[in-house]
Amino acid sequence: MRYQNTSNAVATATTAAPARRATVTRLPVKRVRTRSKARTKSRVNTKVLAVVGVFVFFVGMWAFNLGTRVSIAEVKAQITECDKQIESLDSNKVTLEMQLESLYSFENIEEKAKSFGMMKSTDAQVKYINLRSKDKAEIVKDDKE
Amino acid sequence: MKKAKSAVKMLWSRSLITFTIMLVIFAYVFFVLFQHTIINADQLRQQAENQQLSDVEVQAKRGNIYDCKMNVLATSATVWQTVIRPSAVQEEDINLIAGLSSLIGTTAEKLTETCKEKISYARVGKKLESETTEKVREYIDKNKLTYCIDLEETSKRYYPNDNLVSTVIGFTGTDGDGLEGLEYEYNDYLAGENGRIVAARDSTGGEMPFAYEKIVDAKAGDSVVTTIDEYIQYVVEKYLNQAVEQNGVKERGCCIVMDVNTGGILAMASKPDFNPNEPFAIYDAETKKKTDSLTGDAKSNAIAEARSKQWRNKCVSDTYEPGSVFKIITGSAAIEENAISLKDSYYCPGYITIADRTIHCHNSDGHGTQSLAEAYMNSCNPAFISIGQKLGVTRFTNYRKAFGLENLTGIDLPGETTSIVHEASSMGAVELASESFGQSFSITPIQLITAVSAAVNGGYLYQPHIAKQIIDANGNIVKNFEAQAKRQVISAETSKNICEFLNKVVSDGTGKNAYVAGFRVGGKTGTSEKLSSESGEGRIASFGAVAPTDAPQIAVLMLLDEPSVANPYGGTLCGPPVGKILEEILPYLGVSPEYTAEEAEKLAIETPDVSGKSVSDAEKIIGDKGLKAAVIGEGEKVVKQVPQSGAQIPHEGKVIIYTDNSTESEKVTVPDFSGMTVSEANELAVNSGLNIMLAGAMDSSTAYNQSVAKETEVERGTVITVSFRENVTVE
Structure with a gap:
């Protein structure tokens, strides 16, 4: 842009405003690079997706954790149930064993034997032998086999 | 401009106020948080745990x-x-x-x-x-x-x-x-x-x-x-129960079987007892009747007393006057100290005078001159009083202590009580005399059997114990209880002599009722006056036995406190059940019998099987066995025999053989054998058409029990087992 001679300008100022030039030389405008709307939109979508993705991942992990714990709890409950059954069966076993012991008490056996007409062997019925060598047993095989 | 400035200023002031308010609020929140999370953290954590945690x-x-x-x-x-x-x-x-x-x-x-x-x-x-x-x-x-x-x-x-x-x-x-x-x-x-x-x-x-x-x-x-053997315990309780019931024992019955070489208790029984499945019930019928009739505090006290009586282990918790069984200890001490010799003799005129006291023998006529062995066999009080006098107070009390009779045995059972004896310092001649034959002091049954075991096992006093091992849930041994010999009290030689004397007591003396054919059994009878008896006439009958005397394995002690029978003597009441206990448990423990010729002859014979045989063959078979045959019927072959084959009958017993089915089996009535001698019972059995099996002591004894009740109808030839015992009126 060119300016007028200042002397003219001063002279003109005291009297009247100088006339504007018809042509205006514009200053060069800085070129600002702007993204297109599409590109902006795409970036936003990616971010959202990323966030959603991370969120889904963590939710998924939590759900998996929860599911695993539920399974563990179920198995634990089954184990507890089995333990209770074992306890009950053990208790039954002991009770039955004790009843059996009572049935096989010496008193019962002696009474039953007497009722069948049995009696204790006398000294004359018991023969004592002295073994010179150790006890041994021989299994006789049947010839037919 | 001014407007803008005042707006800005207002904005700042409002912001400042808001900020201040928020700061105050945050400060408060921060303070509360600090208080809860830092200052009161522990207390609140505890409260949360108490509320949320279940233990x-x-x-x-x-x-x-x-x-x-x-x-x-x-x-x-x-x-x-x-x-x-x-x-x-x-x-x-x-x-x-x-x-x-x-x-x-x-x-x-x-x-x-x-x-x-x-x-x-x-x-x-x-x-x-x-x-x-x-x-x-x-x-x-x-x-x-x-x-x-x-x-x-x-x-x-x-x-x-x-x-x-x-x-x-x-x-x-x-x-x-x-x-x-x-x-x-x-x-x-x-x-x-x-x-x-x-x-x-x-x-x-x-x-x-x-x-x-x-x-x-x-x-x-x-x-x-434990060291308890269930079978031996069963045998002991069976015969102790019988003895308590048959003799109307008022207070208690006790029986202990001990392994003399380890101190292990093989069986320990005391009556009255209880069922541990229902321990709080009262089991004695008479006591229950009495307590049911009471009310209030009297009832509660009576129930508590009754429970205590049945729960208490009277073998360790109650003392008694040991009586003549204690003579084993007196004799052991005197022999060991050479205060007497084995060849010494003792004269018994029926009494002995010590200081101003006259102490009578149970045989008022006196035993006359007797050896030490005879003094044991006769259970002569004057003889043992003089042995005690020769020993003297100091040596007597030293051996009393050495045999463990002044202290607790330390058996692994609760409630053990200790003995009540005269201190050496206060023991005069009279006290020494009475203690020498087992009177005027009291000890527990466990103390006495431990001392008797020491007297027969070579002289070693063992620690009595019930527990043998502690094992964990997997069967691994946590702790072992080994046999523990506390000390040697007498020498092996003295111990051997004592065994010989005890053997003679059973074979020829007052302990005949405990005799078991084929086994060398030793023992000593005891009948003591019960000083705490309400009537003043209470007696305690006891018997201490060891077997086999040539190599002692076990000792047995039985006592019956206040039997309500006419002759409450140890040899009569306790001898037979102790004999039966030994008869059953010695073979069980692997002790094999060795019969003398005389004993072998008296052994029962197994009735042979003659069914289906001709009469002549049957008679020959029966005769070869040492038995007699009686033929009933006109047939030629044996169709039935009484007793059945395999039954045990005595030598020269009768086998009835029936030769035709038309002849009905003859029935006879079982007579009452009680009180009869062996020969009387034999004759009665033969006349009644029965076979008789003799059990128990034979000489000078009378029948007290029979296997089939009197007046029962049985077949001719049936075997009736009759038990005999000697009426030992010795204290």
Whole structure:
């Protein structure tokens, strides 16, 4: 842009405003690079997706954790149930064993034997032998086999 | 411009105020947070834990008690206890709850009463086994009573043999801890360590599965293996029971069998006893009748006394005057100290005078001159008084202490009491005299049998014990109880002499009733005056035996406190049952009999089988066995015989053989043999058409028991076993 001679300008100022030039030389405008709307939109979508993705991942992990714990709890409950059954069966076993012991008490056996007409062997019925060598047993095989 | 400035200024001031307010609020919040998380952190954490965490104790399985052959004497099992929350019970459900009464072992009235009480928790009914528990659960679920009734897991102690060895084993209380006997003595081993489950619970009490849970496993109790042999214990209790019943024993009966070479107790029985499955019931009928008739405090006191009497192990907790069995100790001490020699003789005129006192012998006519062996056989009081005088107070009391009679034996049972004896410093000639033959002092049965064992086993005083081993739940040995010899009291030679004397007492002396054919049995009778007797005439009959005397293995001591019979003498009342006990347990322990020729001749003969044989053949077979044949009928072959083949009859007994079916078996009536001598009983049996088997002491003895009751109809030729005993009127 060119300016007028200042002397003219001063002279003109005291009297009247100088006339504007018809042509205006514009200053060069800085070129600002702007993204297109599409590109902006795409970036936003990616971010959202990323966030959603991370969120889904963590939710998924939590759900998996929860599911695993539920399974563990179920198995634990089954184990507890089995333990209770074992306890009950053990208790039954002991009770039955004790009843059996009572049935096989010496008193019962002696009474039953007497009722069948049995009696204790006398000294004359018991023969004592002295073994010179150790006890041994021989299994006789049947010839037919 | 001014407007803009004032706006900015206003903005700043408002911001400042807002900021200040927020700062104050945050400061307050921060302060509260600080207070809760730092200052009160521990307290609040504790409160949260108390509220959220539940701590449940898991009961440890109590260890078992075994006999020496690993037979179970006591064991535990899980059972369930019904619990009610009365405060939660609704009125309309009370009748439904009462319907449970028969299942859980209580009455409908008691259950209804409990439901109406203003309490939050009550246990009702008996402990239930798993079968009944299932039925109760079904009833509760069906009637929707889960809100107020629950089943609590607990444990119950089982004793499969009921009364057998009850005063030794003891029993447990409702909390599972031992209260008497071995259950009490070894409670620390048996109880184990309870576990815990610490878990987080929500406000309704339900478990929070993903929250905190910590489990500490329970450690099962260790088991006790005892020296008791179940079979020997059974034999001892059988004959002790018979002796107590037959002789009307008023106070107590005791019997101990000890291994003389280890101090291990093979059997220990005391009557009256109890069933540890129901320890609080009163078992003596007469005592129960008396307590039922009382009321209030008198009833409570009587019940407590009755329970104490039946629970108490009278072999260790009660003393008695040992009587003549103590002469074993007096003689041992005198021989060991050379105060007497084996060849010395003693004159008994029927009494002896010591200081200003005259002490009579049980034989008022006197035994005359007798050797030491004869003094033992006759159980002569003057002889042993003079032996005691020769020993002197100092040596007598030293040996009394050395034999362990002044201190507790230390047996592993609770409630052991010590002896009551004259101190050496206060013992004069009269006290020495009376103690020499077992009077005027009292000791426990366990002290006496331990001392007798020492006198016969070579002189070693062993520590008596019941426990043999402690094992854990996997069967690993935790602790072993080895035989422990405390000291040697007398020499092996003295011990051997004592065994010989005791053998003579049984073979030829006052202990004949304990004689067992084929076995060398030694013993000493005892009949003591009971100084604490209310009537002043109470006696304690006792018998101490050892077998076999050539190599002693076991000692047996039996005593009957205040038998209500005319002749309450140890040899008469205790000799026969001790003999029967030895007859059964010596072969069981592997001691084989060695019969003399005389004994072999008297052995019973097995009746041969002659059914189907010709009469002549049958007579020959029967004759070859040393028996006699009586033929009934006209047939040529034997169709029936009495006794049956295999029956044991005495030498020269009669076998009745029937030769035709038309002849009915003759029936005869069994006569009453009681009070008869051997020859009288033999003659009566023959005249009655019966065979007689003789048992017990034969010489100078009378029948006191028969296997078939009098006036019973039996077939001709049936064998009747008649037991004889000598009436030993010796103290």
